[in-house]
Amino acid sequence: MDFALIDLDEEHRALQLEIREYLTELFTPDVFAQEHEFGDGFNKKVYEGLGARGWLYPELPATQGGADFTPLQQRIMDLELDRQDARIMMMRGTSSLPMSAVRKYMPSDMAEPILKACAQGQAVMCLGYSEPDGGSDIANAKVRAVQDGDMWTINGSKMWTTGAHVSTYTFLVTRTDPDAPKHKGITMFLVPLDTPGVTIQGIRTFSGERTNIVYYEDVQIHDRYRIGGVNDGWSVLHGPLDAEHSIGVDMSDGLTDLSIGAGFCKVLAGSIVEVAEWANKTTGPDGRSMAEDTRVRERLGAALVEYEAGINTPGPMGRVRASDALVKQSAILQDLLGPAGLLPMDEEGSIGNGDTEYAHRFAQGTGTYGGTVEVFRTIIAQHVLGLPKASYPGSKVFLAGKKKS
Amino acid sequence: MDLHELRRQDYTLEEISQEVLVAFGDFFRDQCPTSVVRASEPLGFDQNLWDRLVEMGTTTMGLPESAGGDGAGVIELALVAEEFGRAVAPVPYIEHVVTSRALAAAATPALDQVLAGAADGSHIVALASYPIQPGSKQLVPAGAVAKSVLGLAGDDLILYTVEQSPALVRNQGHTPLAWWDFDSAGSRIVVATGANAHAIFKRAHDERMVLMASALVGMTESALALTVEFTKTRETMGVLISTLQGVAFPLTDIATNIAGARNIARKAAWFLDNEPDQRPELPAIAMVYSAQTATHGTTNAAHFQGGLGFTLEADVSLYFLRSKGWSALAGDPSAHLVDIGDHVLASAK
Numbered sequence: 163m164d165f166a167l168i169d170l171d172e173e174h175r176a177l178q179l180e181i182r183e184y185l186t187e188l189f190t191p192d193v194f195a196q197e198h199e200f201g202d203g204f205n206k207k208v209y210e211g212l213g214a215r216g217w218l219y220p221e222l223p224a225t226q227g228g229a230d231f232t233p234l235q236q237r238i239m240d241l242e243l244d245r246q247d248a249r250i251m252m253m254r255g256t257s258s259l260p261m262s263a264v265r266k267y268m269p270s271d272m273a274e275p276i277l278k279a280c281a282q283g284q285a286v287m288c289l290g291y292s293e294p295d296g297g298s299d300i301a302n303a304k305v306r307a308v309q310d311g312d313m314w315t316i317n318g319s320k321m322w323t324t325g326a327h328v329s330t331y332t333f334l335v336t337r338t339d340p341d342a343p344k345h346k347g348i349t350m351f352l353v354p355l356d357t358p359g360v361t362i363q364g365i366r367t368f369s370g371e372r373t374n375i376v377y378y379e380d381v382q383i384h385d386r387y388r389i390g391g392v393n394d395g396w397s398v399l400h401g402p403l404d405a406e407h408s409i410g411v412d413m414s415d416g417l418t419d420l421s422i423g424a425g426f427c428k429v430l431a432g433s434i435v436e437v438a439e440w441a442n443k444t445t446g447p448d449g450r451s452m453a454e455d456t457r458v459r460e461r462l463g464a465a466l467v468e469y470e471a472g473i474n475t476p477g478p479m480g481r482v483r484a485s486d487a488l489v490k491q492s493a494i495l496q497d498l499l500g501p502a503g504l505l506p507m508d509e510e511g512s513i514g515n516g517d518t519e520y521a522h523r524f525a526q527g528t529g530t531y532g533g534t535v536e537v538f539r540t541i542i543a544q545h546v547l548g549l550p551k552a553s554y555p556g557s558k559v560f561l562a563g564k565k566k567s
Numbered sequence: 568m569d570l571h572e573l574r575r576q577d578y579t580l581e582e583i584s585q586e587v588l589v590a591f592g593d594f595f596r597d598q599c600p601t602s603v604v605r606a607s608e609p610l611g612f613d614q615n616l617w618d619r620l621v622e623m624g625t626t627t628m629g630l631p632e633s634a635g636g637d638g639a640g641v642i643e644l645a646l647v648a649e650e651f652g653r654a655v656a657p658v659p660y661i662e663h664v665v666t667s668r669a670l671a672a673a674a675t676p677a678l679d680q681v682l683a684g685a686a687d688g689s690h691i692v693a694l695a696s697y698p699i700q701p702g703s704k705q706l707v708p709a710g711a712v713a714k715s716v717l718g719l720a721g722d723d724l725i726l727y728t729v730e731q732s733p734a735l736v737r738n739q740g741h742t743p744l745a746w747w748d749f750d751s752a753g754s755r756i757v758v759a760t761g762a763n764a765h766a767i768f769k770r771a772h773d774e775r776m777v778l779m780a781s782a783l784v785g786m787t788e789s790a791l792a793l794t795v796e797f798t799k800t801r802e803t804m805g806v807l808i809s810t811l812q813g814v815a816f817p818l819t820d821i822a823t824n825i826a827g828a829r830n831i832a833r834k835a836a837w838f839l840d841n842e843p844d845q846r847p848e849l850p851a852i853a854m855v856y857s858a859q860t861a862t863h864g865t866t867n868a869a870h871f872q873g874g875l876g877f878t879l880e881a882d883v884s885l886y887f888l889r890s891k892g893w894s895a896l897a898g899d900p901s902a903h904l905v906d907i908g909d910h911v912l913a914s915a916k
Contacts, residue, residue: 168574170573418576453912461904466910470852480827483827540812543819552815
């Protein structure tokens with residue numbers, strides 16, 4: 163066990179300072195304003211700026227556009243980015259999943275320019291997983307890809323393709339054999355989003371984040387954009403999915419967040435600090451400081467307990483716990499602020515940076531994206547408690563409604 | 568709260584700690600089956616088990632080397648507490664260990680005899696939960712088996728000693744609770760005064776909260792294990808009840824809470840051992856979260872065994888009754904929350 167401050171040597175301290183100064187230069191007020199207005203989870207100037215130094219994916223070797231960062235250097239970078247605004251870095255996290263699949267499965271002459279553009283911040287990638295009639299059950303994909311010689315024709319629609327409107331490629335789950343069991347009829351493609359027949363339509367969520375529905379109408383894709391074997395998409399997906407579910411990550415160096423919900427907890431922490439600062443400088447109706455009000459003291463205490471619960475619960479369990487913590491506590495903290503807690507930042511009389519008002523809206527998505535908390539509870543039931551797998555009518559369904567004879 | 572502090576987040580146990588965990592896990596499994604727990608009721612004390620625990624070095628491991636101990640940290644003591652709680656062992660482990668350590672910290676020659684008795688387990692010591700007011704009595708955890716109780720009276724830390732421990736008052740958790748009338752205690756030794764007295768008393772309470780938090784983790788895990796097994800064999804309408812999400816999902820929440828509560832307790836122990844001034848609110852956080860985890864966990868563990876889980880015959884009842892019976896000894900969670908909130912407010916200034 164070790165929770166000590168890391169004593170940085172001169173070289174690392176210099177790096178930390180250099181990163182901090184560079185990020186302060188990059189994250190100008192217009193960057194935040196743009197994110198606030200559009201909720202892209204992305205900023206071209208920031209991404210290209212980081213990419214120019216190999217700092218967008220600094221853990222990659224320099225030959226792949228990274229900076230050969232050690233885990234410690236990586237941790238320094240992540241904490242400095244958190245100091246700015248983690249929201250803008252969302253598409254970096256999203257892109258890193260398909261990047262590993264591209265590296266592994268695509269012929270190198272195809273993969274290299276794509277990966278290079280990503281590393282330089284000139285391209286990001288989004289996940290074409292969920293569909294309008296089924297979110298978390300990815301293997302149920304119905305978007306159809308049909309082969310004709312070297313070309314594939316893709317038809318259907320994908321939902322919750324966050325970042326599609328700023329992405330160059332989407333990592334697409336398609337159905338290529340409707341007669342096979344559902345996990346065995348899937349093929350993955352990397353689809354350039356400027357291909358004719360692709361239409362992207364924005365969907366605003368109440369967290370402020372924009373996501374998309376993407377329509378594919380007779381989209382023609384060369385077989386070279388296929389990732390992994392035909393009908394072998396499920397095993398291709400597993401690498402990135404496992405990473406998204408934080409399975410098999412080594413944490414013994416203490417340089418990674420224990421909980422995959424740690425990011426949600428940062429939003430909760432922002433709200434806790436905001437409410438505490440508000441209480442310290444606000445006088446209640448009885449003329450006493452709100453910081454002396456037992457309601458305020460007890461609820462802030464409870465919120466900090468929940469914050470610790472979120473960050474100290476490991477892996478997939480941490481994701482469920484952190485989401486629960488944020489959903490419940492953000493609502494309670496907002497109640498403490500009264501009507502002024504409803505005002506978004508920049509409105510007259512809004513509190514702090516509007517972090518609490520934002521936290522309550524943001525919280526609701528955390529129980530859904532990346533797989534709902536119910537999907538994660540199913541994983542925990544089977545893998546942590548060893549409970550038997552439930553058998554549902556749809557779990558081994560043949561999508562064409564008939565079994566191959 | 569500096570969220571961007573560059574600290575390690577390493578929860579892996581050192582080899583030596585791992586060995587402590589295994590050794591005490593084996594010990595309690597062998598020496599304290601649930602039949603021993605039941606046989607100890609209503610007092611909640613088993614002399615034979617206590618003697619064996621003393622032989623294991625449990626009463627000396629946490630004492631400083633200067634007091635003839637092994638100088639173990641709160642983290643090792645917390646690991647023992649986890650296994651102690653898993654067995655819901657009828658011995659005053661937590662009270663005795665934290666009070667002995669407080670006496671050793673005071674380093675007063677007048678305490679040498681008591682400390683020697685505490686080290687060899689023959690003289691059980693306990694901690695008063697609240698400051699002592701003249702003319703009022705207090706319910707003292709382990710007070711029915713303790714010969715001495717350490718308490719804060721004004722600015723003095725005093726060790727009250729009696730010839731004969733006061734009588735047991737029967738209670739929900741089957742622990743050796745007793746009313747102590749400090750005015751009539753036979754002997755009193757002023758152990759420390761002023762700021763030092765307050766500091767020693769606070770430290771002892773912090774350690775008690777962390778050890779109790781760990782014990783509640785082990786206790787809840789035992790209850791969950793019983794219920795998981797139950798749901799894997801019990802059928803309804805032709806399916807195992809563990810395949811129903813209405814059963815499985817609440818059980819995953821218990822497991823999730825346990826995993827977090829264990830880490831918070833261990834982290835709190837680490838900070839007490841290494842940087843006690845850095846996270847002064849962590850012991851209370853550990854205590855509150857473990858108390859919530861235990862209450863919720865044992866309640867649901869009993870519930871998912873249906874009517875059977877409601878019977879005294881079911882072993883899950885042992886854990887359910889002790890979840891509150893033990894956690895309530897470390898104070899009202901709401902009071903702790905107010906303290907934690909004060910810390911949040913102070914650090915936001």
